[in-house]
Amino acid sequence: MTDPTPHTARSVSPATERDHGLRPNTVAVTAGRPRHVPDQPLNTPITMASTYVAAGDLEYGRYGNPTWDAFEEALGALEGGRALTFGSGMAAASLLLDLVGDGGTVIAPRHAYQGSLVALGDAEMRGRLRSTLVDISDTDAVIAAMTEDEDTALLWIESPTNPALEVADIPRLAAAARELGVRVVVDNTFATPLLQKPLELGADIVLHSATKYIAGHSDVLLGALVTDDDEIYGALKARRDMVGNSAGPFEVWLALRGLRTLPVRLERAQQNAQELARRLADHPAIEEVRYPGMGAILAPVLASADHADLLVRSTALWVHATSLGGVESTFERRRRWKTEASTIPEGLVRMSVGIEDVEDLWADLAQALDQLPR
Numbered sequence: 001m002t003d004p005t006p007h008t009a010r011s012v013s014p015a016t017e018r019d020h021g022l023r024p025n026t027v028a029v030t031a032g033r034p035r036h037v038p039d040q041p042l043n044t045p046i047t048m049a050s051t052y053v054a055a056g057d058l059e060y061g062r063y064g065n066p067t068w069d070a071f072e073e074a075l076g077a078l079e080g081g082r083a084l085t086f087g088s089g090m091a092a093a094s095l096l097l098d099l100v101g102d103g104g105t106v107i108a109p110r111h112a113y114q115g116s117l118v119a120l121g122d123a124e125m126r127g128r129l130r131s132t133l134v135d136i137s138d139t140d141a142v143i144a145a146m147t148e149d150e151d152t153a154l155l156w157i158e159s160p161t162n163p164a165l166e167v168a169d170i171p172r173l174a175a176a177a178r179e180l181g182v183r184v185v186v187d188n189t190f191a192t193p194l195l196q197k198p199l200e201l202g203a204d205i206v207l208h209s210a211t212k213y214i215a216g217h218s219d220v221l222l223g224a225l226v227t228d229d230d231e232i233y234g235a236l237k238a239r240r241d242m243v244g245n246s247a248g249p250f251e252v253w254l255a256l257r258g259l260r261t262l263p264v265r266l267e268r269a270q271q272n273a274q275e276l277a278r279r280l281a282d283h284p285a286i287e288e289v290r291y292p293g294m295g296a297i298l299a300p301v302l303a304s305a306d307h308a309d310l311l312v313r314s315t316a317l318w319v320h321a322t323s324l325g326g327v328e329s330t331f332e333r334r335r336r337w338k339t340e341a342s343t344i345p346e347g348l349v350r351m352s353v354g355i356e357d358v359e360d361l362w363a364d365l366a367q368a369l370d371q372l373p374r
C-alpha cells in the first residue's frame, strides 16, 4: 500500500515509558497524560487548530492533533498497539474496507453489527469486493471458508457479535489466517481491551466504536483502529490523512475523559449484567438469555416481536434507545431495524446494562415482564 500524502507520518509511541509495566486499570487513568510540569494542566487540553506553525511534525489539522495524540496513546497502551482515531466506528470500518484490494474477499460474521455488514454489502454491490458471511463461532467452518477462497484478503471478526453475542476463537482463527496470508481485524467494541486484547491473540488490527464503552456516556461519536504492525499503521494513517474522516478535538477529549473511568464503569456494568442474566433466565416470559459470560450486553429472547415491543415500552428506568455502552441502561428489539439479519429472532431484545443499582434495574424490568400476556 502506498502513502498518498506528501508529508511524513508522525511517530507516535505505543505507550509512554512511564506506563510500562502498569496494570490496565492504572494505564486507563495515566496513559497519554502530559508530563508533570508546574503550572501546566494535569490533563490534556482540547487543542482547536486547523493548522500549525510550520515546519514541524503536525503541519495541518487533518494530519494530527495533540488531543488525538493523548487519546491514541491511552487506547494504544490498553490494546498493545498504536491507535488512530476516526469520526465514528463506521468511518474506521469503511476506511479499512477501502484498503482491501479490488476483488478481494472479506469473510465476516453473519451476525456482525448490521452497519458493518451494510458497508460490506455496498462494496460488494459496486463490484469492489466479495464477501462470505459465516457463523464466527464455528471455527472449522470459518477456516474452511478462508482456505477454499484464494482471494480471501481480510477476516473480519466481531466477538462477541452484535447482537447475537456469539464468541469467536480468536487465537485459532488468527493463526490459520496468518498461515494463509489473510489479515485479521477484530471489532472489540463489546469486550473492550479490558476483557479481550485481540492483538495479543494474533489479530492484526482492532476496531472500536469508541462511541460505546470507551467514551461511555452516550454523548459522542468516535471510532478507532489499533495495530502493532508498522506497515499497517502507516497505510491506515496515510489513508486517514488523505480522506479526512477524522474526529473533532472536542469529541476525542470527551472520549479520553470517558476512557479514564472505563475500568470502574465496566466492572459495575458487568456485575449488573451477570445478575440480570441469572434473574431473567428464571422469568417465565423469557425463552432464552444470551450472555457470553463477559461484558455488559445481554440478549434475552421473548416469545414474539409483540412481547418484545411491549417490554421496551413498559419501563421507566430502562430507556428504549439504540446504541450501547453508556452509563445508563438502554434496550431495543433489534429486528425493528430492516437491515438486521433475518436469522436474529424477532423477539430478541439487546440490553446494554448500565451502572445503576441492580435492584432498581430488576424491579423496573420485572414489573414490565410481569405485565406481558402469557
Ligand SMILES: Cc1ncc(COP(=O)(O)O)c(C=O)c1O
Pocket: 088, 089, 090, 091, 113, 115, 116, 158, 162, 187, 189, 190, 208, 209, 210, 211, 221, 222, 223, 323
Ligand atoms: C460492534 C459495533 N461496531 C461498530 C459500530 C459502528 O460504530 P459507530 O456507530 O461509532 O459508527 C457499532 C455501532 O453500533 C457497533 O455496535
